Amino acid sequence: MKLTRREFNRLLALGAGAHFIPNLHAQTEPRKTGYCIVGLGRISMQHFMPAIKNSAKARVTALVSGHRDKAERMATEYRVPTSSIYSYDNYDAIAANPNIDAVYVALPNSMHAEYSIRAAKAGKHVLCEKPMSTTVADARAMIAACQHAQKKLMIGYRCHLEPVNLRAVQLIRDGKLGKVQAIESTFGFNIGPNEWRTNRKLAGGGPLMDVGIYSLNACRYLTGEEPVEIDAHSSVIDHDGRFTEVEENISWTMTFPSGVVASCNSTYGATMPGFYRVHGSRGMLNLDNAFIYEGLVLRADIDGAEPIVMRSPSPDPAHFAAEAEHFADCIQQNQQNKAPGEEGLRDMELMMRIYDSCKRPAA
Amino acid sequence: MKLTRREFNRLLALGAGAHFIPNLHAQTEPRKTGYCIVGLGRISMQHFMPAIKNSAKARVTALVSGHRDKAERMATEYRVPTSSIYSYDNYDAIAANPNIDAVYVALPNSMHAEYSIRAAKAGKHVLCEKPMSTTVADARAMIAACQHAQKKLMIGYRCHLEPVNLRAVQLIRDGKLGKVQAIESTFGFNIGPNEWRTNRKLAGGGPLMDVGIYSLNACRYLTGEEPVEIDAHSSVIDHDGRFTEVEENISWTMTFPSGVVASCNSTYGATMPGFYRVHGSRGMLNLDNAFIYEGLVLRADIDGAEPIVMRSPSPDPAHFAAEAEHFADCIQQNQQNKAPGEEGLRDMELMMRIYDSCKRPAA
Numbered sequence: 001m002k003l004t005r006r007e008f009n010r011l012l013a014l015g016a017g018a019h020f021i022p023n024l025h026a027q028t029e030p031r032k033t034g035y036c037i038v039g040l041g042r043i044s045m046q047h048f049m050p051a052i053k054n055s056a057k058a059r060v061t062a063l064v065s066g067h068r069d070k071a072e073r074m075a076t077e078y079r080v081p082t083s084s085i086y087s088y089d090n091y092d093a094i095a096a097n098p099n100i101d102a103v104y105v106a107l108p109n110s111m112h113a114e115y116s117i118r119a120a121k122a123g124k125h126v127l128c129e130k131p132m133s134t135t136v137a138d139a140r141a142m143i144a145a146c147q148h149a150q151k152k153l154m155i156g157y158r159c160h161l162e163p164v165n166l167r168a169v170q171l172i173r174d175g176k177l178g179k180v181q182a183i184e185s186t187f188g189f190n191i192g193p194n195e196w197r198t199n200r201k202l203a204g205g206g207p208l209m210d211v212g213i214y215s216l217n218a219c220r221y222l223t224g225e226e227p228v229e230i231d232a233h234s235s236v237i238d239h240d241g242r243f244t245e246v247e248e249n250i251s252w253t254m255t256f257p258s259g260v261v262a263s264c265n266s267t268y269g270a271t272m273p274g275f276y277r278v279h280g281s282r283g284m285l286n287l288d289n290a291f292i293y294e295g296l297v298l299r300a301d302i303d304g305a306e307p308i309v310m311r312s313p314s315p316d317p318a319h320f321a322a323e324a325e326h327f328a329d330c331i332q333q334n335q336q337n338k339a340p341g342e343e344g345l346r347d348m349e350l351m352m353r354i355y356d357s358c359k360r361p362a363a
Numbered sequence: 364m365k366l367t368r369r370e371f372n373r374l375l376a377l378g379a380g381a382h383f384i385p386n387l388h389a390q391t392e393p394r395k396t397g398y399c400i401v402g403l404g405r406i407s408m409q410h411f412m413p414a415i416k417n418s419a420k421a422r423v424t425a426l427v428s429g430h431r432d433k434a435e436r437m438a439t440e441y442r443v444p445t446s447s448i449y450s451y452d453n454y455d456a457i458a459a460n461p462n463i464d465a466v467y468v469a470l471p472n473s474m475h476a477e478y479s480i481r482a483a484k485a486g487k488h489v490l491c492e493k494p495m496s497t498t499v500a501d502a503r504a505m506i507a508a509c510q511h512a513q514k515k516l517m518i519g520y521r522c523h524l525e526p527v528n529l530r531a532v533q534l535i536r537d538g539k540l541g542k543v544q545a546i547e548s549t550f551g552f553n554i555g556p557n558e559w560r561t562n563r564k565l566a567g568g569g570p571l572m573d574v575g576i577y578s579l580n581a582c583r584y585l586t587g588e589e590p591v592e593i594d595a596h597s598s599v600i601d602h603d604g605r606f607t608e609v610e611e612n613i614s615w616t617m618t619f620p621s622g623v624v625a626s627c628n629s630t631y632g633a634t635m636p637g638f639y640r641v642h643g644s645r646g647m648l649n650l651d652n653a654f655i656y657e658g659l660v661l662r663a664d665i666d667g668a669e670p671i672v673m674r675s676p677s678p679d680p681a682h683f684a685a686e687a688e689h690f691a692d693c694i695q696q697n698q699q700n701k702a703p704g705e706e707g708l709r710d711m712e713l714m715m716r717i718y719d720s721c722k723r724p725a726a
Contacts, residue, residue: 181632182635186640188642190645231594233616235624237542237544249544249623251625253615258600259612261596261613261628263547263614263616263626265626269544270540270541271642271643271646271647271666272545273647277549281553
């Protein structure tokens, strides 16, 4: 697109010029992708925002929160003008803010769809935390809204960009383990009382939706296959008020077309670090702390070879920075991202099958 | 029982006197329990027999083998008179050998029932390797035969006597992990070609019967419960001739009355060390090398406490010695052993349910 100087000045006056500046200056200093943070909670304030504080590609340019005082503190810290602080009431006004390229949706699960769709309608790209929604229908609606608005949609699957997980995938793809036969994966924790995560309306489900999704997704990227059969069990052991609406424990088995069987466990009632172990005909691969933000430890014991060990640093702000910068790159270069809405939709469909299986009678 | 000198001398002349000697000398030096080793293979020659070589309670007093030369070499090493070497043809003659108190049945699985039952009929106690049989009917017949002969029957569940496993059980029973919510367990290996273990007639099944049984049994002793629901999947990935009769991979989930879910995997196609991990509301317990003969490593991470670590030595002949000596004690003191036939029968019934579940369609 070529603009005359007059057209460019007019666009600038309309506040839309910022959209073109990165292209004009592409050869010299690319404009940082501006993120509007939707929801000021643990993941945004303790992880996402600090991770991009010094990023060359991404920056925080706006905030959405129901707590004005908290938003103002964050605005000061991240040099966000107070005019770029929004509430959930005036959220749609982000449309008029040229410094917002994308939103980062870090709200309770049931709010993901609405705030992603409204962002797309406001002309913003969407980076949405996992699980992308609480229903398959919502996930489809999010994809449709972003397609319709010609905006990009990425789901916050950090592990798709995380070097230790990627190394694990590469070892498997390179055949280092021989033929993969079985996988175990777990992720869970002992949840406190009165968390939104145990409220079905807000969370959509229990530990499966929140952390079990990591194991589910990992089994898919480790095998590169989609599960054929699913069997699942869920249970509540602690009748202490935490689990009146969602499962406490959930265990499921997935059979893949190659014959690989994956066994996964998740819980809100016990200590259960993120973990997977892949068993191949020529060796075994183990990843401890597989899904958290730091301290991942990969160990591959391959027949006749020295063990391969890889660790990620602690602390490690790179997890969220990688996500934010990858999406920024995709926006700037108009490319598909590595965890698009369709990836999130597949997990949503599978999680619903897992829940359905829990209801079926077993042997 | 009181014997006159004349009666005693007559019994001695009949070759039966040996039975009474231990009682006569009970206060001074107890007679070692004499084991007849049935089947000279890896487990008997490399593990069981060396383990009791210096035992104060047990000794090898007879051998049964189809290979006379091998039996004679072993007889020399263990000071077994050549008159106490039997073949499978004259096996029933063990009845007349007063130095045999018990048999140790270490044959391919499908032969366990026959040689255990014939031993009971010959008036000998039976220590039989796991799995106790290849069918539930055979397991019941073994129990009935031993009951009828008033002989003891123990199944070779070493872990019931193994200190690291027992420590794991104790930590759980003492509530150190809080409420147990989930368990994972695995055990498998990549099997070579032409092994009797992949012959259905000899083995009765695949990795489940051979090594998966350890995980199954462990979930039962860790929880102290019997599974209610079972879901299982099996697969063959390597179509290289090894798995024409038995499964290559098997994965199953067991739900226990308390709500605990256990996920287990076994394979003959991949590296899969014996392992279990128990997730409780207050901590997690991990046992590496859980089911082999040495190098077990227990680690319990309990909230707010220093990690508990316990290791077993390498090498560790105590595993099989503990088994042989416990059964010897039970024989000498006429007590129930810790892994009686009924324990083996339960696993047989459960393994058949696991195989049945593999045949049912899933979601």
